[in-house]
Amino acid sequence: MKLMLHILIRQVTRYAVAVARKNKRAVKKRVVLTDPRAIRALAHPARQRIIDELYGGKVLTATECAELAGLTPSATSYHLRALSRWGIIxxxxTSADGRERPWRAPAQSLVISSQSAGSGRLASQAMMRTNVNRLIEQFEELSGDDPWDELSMMSRSRLWLTKAEAEKLGNELTEVIDRYRRTRTATSHPAGTRQVSTLLAVVPVGKPPEET
Incomplete structure (x- = not known):
């Protein structure tokens, strides 16, 4: 009886730990990169393509990532290990067949800190260009007779803001996206939904004002 009770307690404990780990991961919303070396790890176009899919909610094997990026499995494994080293993925x-352990994003979104400088800042800019180019491609791929075509939009504005207001604007825009993202992923979303790409950018222009 004592042995059975001990086994039962151990099984319940393991289950509780597993649930706690799962819930802990679900709470995590963002991976924020501040180390320039971690940001430089994003500079390769193939890595950005993989990251885009994983942070979209997909869980992919190295083989699937290789097909996605158009690289050999060995080259892709190198890139995956580099991204994993910095906690990006x-x-x-283990996959259903148990042969290949897939990869996933550890959070809902990936954020590059504005505090990064030097080569890290250049890598951040390169990633921005890739994202803009990908969005333009998606505009061009959208068929003219697509019933959702009229919903596509891009807005550009010039605002005069204080530093605090610009920071608030960025936070508010991010909160809006997070509200619609919720727990929806590529593998778990309501019927009738469709993937929609968004790209937020808040970029200061010109020189900073002189302090008085």
């Missing part, structure tokens, strides 16, 4: 549970 992580291993998921």
């Amino acid at each position: 992580e291993r998921a549970d």
Whole structure:
């Protein structure tokens, strides 16, 4: 009886730990990169393509990532390990056939800190260009007779803001996206939904004002 009770307690404990880990991961919303070396790890176009899919909610094996990026499996494995080293991606549970352990995003979104400088800042800019180019491609791929075509939009504005107001604007825009993202992923979303790409940018222009 004591042995059975001990086994039962151990099984319940393991289950509780597993649930706690799962819930802990679900709470994590963002991976924020501040180290220039971690940001430089994003500079390669193939890595950005993989990151885009994983942070969109997909769970992919190295083989699937290789097909996505148009690289050999060995080259792709190198890129995956580099991204994993900085906590940008992580291993998921073992695949159904047990032969290849897939990869996933450890959070809902990836954020590059504005505090990064030097080569890290250049890598950040390169990633921005890639994202803009990808968005333009998606505009061009959208068929003219697509019933959702009229919903596509891009807005550009010039605002005069204080530093505090610009920071508030960025936070508010991010909160709006987070509200619609919720827990929806490529593998878990309501019927009738469709993937929609968004790109937020808040960029100071010119020189900073002189302090008085």
